[in-house]
Amino acid sequence: MIENHDERIRVMRIIARMNVGGPAVQVSGLMRGFDATKFDHRLVTGYCASDEADYLDTVATDVTATRIKGLGRSISPKADLGAFVQIVREIRTFRPDVIHTHTAKAGVIGRLASILSGHKSIRVHTYHGHLLHGYFGKFKTQLVIAIEKFLAHFTTKLLAVGKKVMDDLLAVGIGKPEKFAVMPPGLALGILLSRADACTELHLDPSKTYCAFIGRITKIKRPDRFLDVVSELNRRDVPIHFIVAGAGDLLDYSKERCAKENLPVTFLGWREDIENVLAASDMVLLTSDNEGTPLSLIQAGMAYLPIVATKVGSVDEIVVDGKTGLLTDLSTDSIVNAVVQLTSDPALRKTMGAAAHDYTMQRYGVERLVRDHQQLYVDLLNDRANS
DSSP, X not given: OOTTXXXXXXXXXXXXXXXXXXXXXXXXXXXXXXXXXXXXXXXXXXXXXXXXXXXXXXXXXXXXXXXXXXXXSSOOHHHHHHHHHHHHHHHHHHOXXXXXXXXXXXXXXXXXXXXXXXXXXXXXXXXXXXXSSSXXXXXXXXXXXXXXHHHHHTOSEEEESSHHHHHHHHHTTOSOGGGEEEOOOOBOOOOOOOHHHHHHHHTOOTTSOEEEEESOOSGGGOHHHXXXXXXXXXXXXXXXXXXXXXXXXXXXXXXXXXXHHTOSEEEOOXXXXXXXXXXXXXXXXXXXXXXXXXXXXXXXXXXXXXXXEEOOTTHHHHSOBTTTEEEEOSOHHHHXXXXXXXXXXXXXXXXXXXXXXXXXXXXXBHHHHHHHHHHHHHHHHHHHHHO
C-alpha cells in the first residue's frame, strides 16, 4: 500500500509552455479534474513566445501555475540552466511523490532536475508526439534520440498519446516496452451553437460550405500543402470556402499567398471559441507531415464533423478511414480528391460526422483521462512501496 495513505499524493506537473494546442488542453484538463481531496497537484511551466497565444491567459484562466523564466520554446544554455536550478528548488520545496513532465524540453530539464534534486519521486513522462521526423537534421535528431534513451533509464513510466508514437520511439531504442503505455488524450467540448448562430458570430456566410484548418501555422503542419490544396480546388471551381483558426511563424506567408492568388480562405487568428469554429464548419482538414494525436481532430469528431487528414502519426487512431473521415497520403491530389468527395456529398458528411461523434466521445472524454492518470499514480506508488 501507499505509505502515509492519510496524506494527499503530491504531484508536480511540468510543461515547457502552455501555448494553445494539444498538450495545453490535456494538462489543463488534468489540473481541473484531479480529486483535490486525494491529490495536491502543482503545475510548473514557462512563458509563451511572442507569436504564440498562451492557453492559461486566453482559455484556462482558472488554472494556476508557477511560471519559470527560461522554460519556454527557445533553447538558451544560460536561460535553460536558470530554469533547471529553479525547478530543483521547486522540487526540494514541494517534495512531490510524482513528477510528471510533458513535451520535449520540459521532459529533459524536468527529469534531470528530478534526478539531481536528491528527492526520490516517481517520474512519468508523456510524449504528446516526438521530434524524430520533420523537425531537425540527421545529427540533431540522433542527439535527441541519445538524450531520450538516457533519460528513459531514469523514468518510471513512459506514456505516449498514441500507439504509433510509442512504436516510433521504441523502434529507435527509446525506452523498453514494459516501461511504456498508451495514454490517449481526453477532453471536453463546450457548448455548440447552431450553424447559423456560429456563422453570425464569426461573420461568415451560412450558405457556403466551410472546411476548417485548425492549429499552428508552422512548418510541420504544412500550411504550404494546405494552400496547394486550396489552390487546386479553386482552379477546379469546387464550391468550398476555408477558414483557418490559428497563428504561427508562417501566418504572414499564408496570408500573402492567399491575397496573391485570390484564394477562398478566411483567417480567424487564435480562437478561444473553437466550438464556434467547429459549429460553423462542414468538415475539418489536416495536412501535416507529422503528428502525435491531434486534439483538433478529436474536437472535430465530438462536434459531428467528418475529417480529411494525412495519415501520419496517430491520426489513424482518431479517424477511422471511410467511416469517420478520409485518410490520405501526403500528395496534393489525394487530399484534393478527398475534399471533393465530401464537398459533393452532404449525406456522406452527415453520416461520417455522426460516426465521428460517437467514436470520439467514447474514446477521448476528459473524465477518462483524469481517472486513468489518478489510477496510474496510485499504482506506481503502490508498486514502489511493495518493492
